[in-house]
Amino acid sequence: MSLVKQLWLIILGLLVLAFGGSLFIGVTSSHDYIEREIRLKNADNANALALTMTQMPKDDVTLELLVSAQFDTGHYRLIELRTPSGELIERRQAEAGIDGVPGWFVDVIDFDVPPGQAGIQDGWRQFATLTLEGQHGFAYRSLWHGTLALAGWFLLAGLISLALAWWLVRGIRRPLQAVISQAQDIAQRRFTTADEPRTRELREVVQAMNRLSTVVGEQLGKEGQRLDALRRRLQHDGVxxxxxxxxxxxxxxxxxxxxxxxxxxxxxxxxxxxxxxxxxxxxxxxxxxxxxxxxxxxxxxxxxxxxxxxxxxxxxxxxxxxxxxxxxxxxxxxxxxxxxxxxxxxxxxxxxxxxxxxxxxxxxxxxxxxxxxxxxxxxxxxxxxxxxxVAEKHDRLFTGHAAWRDALQAAMQEGVQLARFPVLDDRGRLLHMESPSRLYLDGQWRNAGIFMPWITRLGLEAELDLSVVEASLKHIVEHGDPVGINLSAASIRDARFVLELQARLQAHPEAATELWLEVPEALAVRELTSLRSFCRELRPLGCRIGLEHVGANVTRIADLHDLGLDYLKFEEGLTTDIENSHEQRGILRGMATLCHSVGMLAIAEGVADPAQVPTLFELGLDGVTGPGVRSATPGDASGQ
Structure with a gap:
């Protein structure tokens, strides 16, 4: 099918969708409004007539005359009087008068309006119950004529839209064909000017790209599933x-x-x-x-x-x-x-x-x-x-929310200290410095394991992360070393934090290119939309964005290709016993291959044994970090 035909089908589909949706909404809204008005009308008429009967004598002749007089006006389908015990006193009923409206429309609309009911009193006791239902054939006629008018206007608007669409398609057809020809030349590494192309060529390009995307996506997905099955077999209880x-x-x-x-x-x-x-x-x-x-x-x-x-x-x-x-x-x-x-x-x-x-x-x-x-x-x-x-053995630094809040805010105002743990590549070069935060609390610098639960409980994640960003940018400006910092999931979800982070990175554009931002793996699993928005906002500023502690969801790696992530850090459990486990090495090699397939670096966390470093690089990883990496490099596995 030609591109022009596809465009026409899309335009027609959109017009039909817009017409059908608008017509549905219009008819539904009118239906609900009219139905509500009829319900209120039934209730009001029933109350008014019941009040009149309450004030009149309750003999059979008087009630019959009043009911007949009301019914003969032609506005009611049903008027019924019953005693409190349910015995019928008087009843008048007529056929539904619906003229000039197709039967199928009546079946589709089908106003579901309950009759109005009201009680008739005789002194201090209830004499009877009045049930009243008005004729609502006029409602069907009103809605039918309104629908015809709405359909006519949409038909006119559709014809005008089709005329404009024909004019637009004719105007963009030539440049689209030129783009097709140029794309084919670039694919063949021939940079030529484009002649007037044929639509068939665009179809072939699109089909080829779709096939390529499908095959690559399926391969990555299958590889991720295979690795996850292998990981679960090694690390999880089978029962x-x-x-x-x-x-x-x-x-x-x-x-x-x-x-x-x-x-x-x-x-x-x-x-x-x-x-x-x-x-x-x-x-x-x-x-x-x-x-x-x-x-x-x-x-x-x-x-x-x-x-x-x-x-x-x-x-x-x-x-x-x-x-x-x-x-x-x-x-x-x-x-x-x-x-x-x-x-x-x-x-x-x-x-x-x-x-x-x-x-x-x-x-x-x-x-x-x-x-x-x-x-x-x-x-x-x-x-x-x-x-x-178990009885708590830890001495709490502070007691109560207020004391912790004051101490944390004071510590953040004084400044955040950044620890330094190198992340090295296969040549021993520095990729960046992992820099977890420290706060000065109760007379000494404390690591995040002590204060982060209270940071989370008090909702201070964004404030802490901004302090860490400021400290890392300052360090980069002064020393020039690339720095990697952790951001909490709560900060990523906070639109105000993202705006303030953008402002700080824009104020230091050169330092921003040396900043590596790490977010929890759980964010990519549970809140992919927030992560995608975060990456979209920060990627133009030149900073690197990655996931930390990756391991339990290796099957999701293939789904991260559109986020623009730069690297993944694999959790320590994946590097355990790699010297003796062929299957464990297979998992790491496969995960590194998946990362490279979608353009991301693969980094191993928590490498404790320097002897593991050469093996990790042989498996295809791009970087290592941990206690065993501080002095060891691929050329010096013994450490110091």
Missing amino acids: TGALGRTTFLERLGVHLQSQDYRAGGILALIRVAHLAELNERLGYAETDRRLAGLVRTLERLAEDHADGLVGRLNGSDFALLLPGVDDIDDIRHDLHRHLAVWTQDASIPLSLPGALALYGPEDRQSDVLSALDGALADAEAQGQQRLNI
Whole structure:
């Protein structure tokens, strides 16, 4: 089909859509208005007539004469009098008078108007109930004539629009054909001037590009699904879908050692008591189904807190990790509510004792788990769904919302300190400096794991992120090093923050090109529209935009090609044991290939062992960062 024919079909389709939509809206609005007016008219007439009857004698002759007189006016389809017990006193009914309107239109419109009802009093007692329904054939006629008039006007407007469209299509046909010819020449690396082209050539170009896009998209999608299936097989429990014990404990260790908000949060252990007895009573298949349902319940709670994780530590023990959360009483309440559906099952309820504990940046993993094990044992001995809270060992810097707000705002006004962790490429060159924020609180610089939960609770994310941006731009101007900073999801959603960020980057255009902005992976999964808008606004300013802690949603990499992202940072769990795991290396190699296919850099986070650095670059990654990268480069894997 020629381009002109396609344009004509689009124009005709739009005209038909506009006509049909406008006609539908117009008829629907009129229908609703008229129906409402008829309903009110029925009610008003019923009340007026009932009032008249109330004031008149209640003998049969008088009532019959009054009803007949009203009915003979021809304005009513039904007038009916019934006693309070439902016995008929008087009734007049006529056929619906609908003339001059097609039957199909009446069937489509079909005014659904209830009759008006009113009570007739005889002194202090109710004498009867009056039911009255007016003739509304005039409503059908009015709406039918209005529809014809509206259709006539739209037909006239459509003819005028088609005439204008013909004139426009004729005017743009020649330049479109020239563009087609020029595009074909550029594809063949021949930069020639365009002659008058043929429409068939545009169709061939469009078809070829569509085929290319489809094939590439399908390949990327299949590769992402394959990698995700492999990752889940390696890292997740096959029965419930939760993270396996080794993977979960590795993630917990990474959180405790991190320099951002993940360093603090809540860890909960849930035990399925008497699991062996459940297997005997329910059978292994039904027990596995219930355990999988329990994990899905915990995952819903984890999803409410974006970066939450659920793991299976052994056959009966499950763990829930909520980084950046410190309201343990609120989490306990939510957890109790989520688990209630399993403990209140009328058939065979699950006994689900649990324990919760706050963890912090200076905690050791063994100490946290040991305290939870003890609290879990006490909970199991105390009741079916007892949730114990481990006594808090951390000294809070401040007490109460007001004290935290004052301290945080004062610290941000004094300035933000930026830590420095290098991100190196395969030649040991600096890509940028990872710069998590520090705030001076209670006499010393504190990392984000301590204050970020309160930043989030008090809604100060945008204020903190702007302070970090100012500090990073200042550092770039003074030292010239590229800097990578983290932005919170709340700031990305804040239109005012985006405008203020644009203003600061526009004020330092050279420094903006050395700024690397990192946003959470969860934003690309749950709020892709906000992320797309953010990238669209900031890309022209020259800064780099990427996702951090990528891992659980590798299948979404192929969907990010239209965002304009520059890089992805893969979470630490993907680099664990790559020297000994062929499948783990396959996952990383595939993810790096996916990134390169859509024009993004692939960077590994949290590389702790310098010996891993050469292997990571052999797998196709473009950069590495972490404790093992500070002194080690591909040429010097031993470190210092």
